[in-house]
Amino acid sequence: MQLSRSARIALRVAAGVGFAFIYVPLALVLVNSFNPDRSASWPPSGLTLRWWSVAWENEGARAALWVSVKAGLGATAIALVLGTLVAFAVARHRFFGRDAISFVVVLPIALPGIVTGIALNSAFSTVLEPLGVGLGLFTVIVGHATFCIVVVFNNVVARLRRTSGSYEEAAMDLGADTFRAFADVTFPLVRSALLAGGLLAFALSFDEIVVTTFTAGPGIETLPIWIFNNMTRPQQAPVVNVVAAVLVLLSVLPIYAAQRLSADTASGSRV
């Protein structure tokens, strides 16, 4: 399409405004972590590294980070196993209700978090509490794994659909049994899809707040919950600023990792 010079300039300007809309808020979070004041008034009266060392010493934030990492690793491990199992069933078999299964896998992430959250909460309290198991880290992991299955499933099923079963058949023709064919042929084929799916699952769990609110027992505080609880306390504002800045910086890591993974899984789509 032959755009006029002025139309091209207008589009460039509009795109520039769009990118500014995306990046200025994140940049402000970074700058604000050096703000010496407790208020968010702009511009900051100076720049200081003081709050970074205060935040580093903050027990609450550290403990919450550790809880988040444990919950993320647990949920990712479960999601990797269950998501891969469903992906193999759907991609390599034909059976009644196959489409329904793909639908059920997506449901936990498609429904509002609060619906999933209260459904799991009342299920846990009616089923687990009589058994003497209260809400805790375990229930957070179960809740997170439920909506993390879909990202592993999507990555693995997409890979399996692109690689036909004939490689495995060739391996079996050459004398490999089912397990050997899986270990030597199928697994290497899906490995990068598993990595991408696992990375997405961890990121999804690490960032989750709503389902966590309803599945965490007393005293279990993930990093998002910690931020949410401390966000409105003026006393804690500088520490929250630093934690927010760290999370913005960390968000570059998965992008870097995704670029290193094969191009077809690097799209980074979360759903």
Next chain:
Amino acid sequence: MTSTAQAAGRSPVRRLAGTLHRRPRLRLSLLLTAPLLWLAVLYLGSLAVLFVSAFWTTNSFTSEVVKVWSTDNFHALFTTPVFRQVILRSIGVALAVTALSAVIAFPVAFYTARIAKPKWRPLLVVAILTPLWASYLVKVYAWRLILSQGGFADWMLKPFGLSGPGFGLFATIIALTYLWLPYMILPIHTALEQLPANLLDASADLGARAGRTFRSVVVPMVLPSVAAGSVFTFSLSLGDYITVQIVGGKTQLIGNLVYSNIELNLPMAAALGTVPVVVIVLYLLAMRRTGALSSL
């Protein structure tokens, strides 16, 4: 499938492998048992119980759930003015977020897909994706910083004699748009990138100027992708109750109503929770007619 039938009489592992190979139904049930127990029994079971409980009531003195079947909660959804108002407001917010996202996303996607130099395009796509990995709460917090009194928005608008919008409904719409914008940009970018250049040339050859080509060729081809992006912007906004707590001031959305009813009246909370679910399903069905879902 080829057959390797000489497996008999070997090690147990080898025999098991042979059995699995010969019996695909057994293989399938081994694959599906654990995931189905998790998703169908645990998850769908919990959801089903929740929605059944929407038809129960509570004892208004003790807040205990009384398991007597009644449709009072759903009746209340449509007759209580506060509920009606909040439901309509929530749908309005979700639509406003979707419209605003589309307006901001289109020029960005047009630039990244067709104006920027081809060697820069992959990098620009990464630049659109990166904010998706930044924490949800941090992104809302950024808007809390921007819109707070004496914050960045006030500072920017001061030379014009204006002040920022502060916390409220508008702030909620902006923050939600900010959160879900990449989900709108990406499908539009993909559609524009795949738009065949010869269609545009043909349109120009037939005498259309840029504006006419845009209206008659570009927009119809990109519309399904806008619809695909809107599925995310709409449904993610409709269920949200955290953002509105952080930047919404006193504004209430449907999620807040669900949240505030959980302790005292769980059946009412469950009934309120069905509203976003039903609206999202209706929205998905409407969007399916545009062919949007196949491009997700």
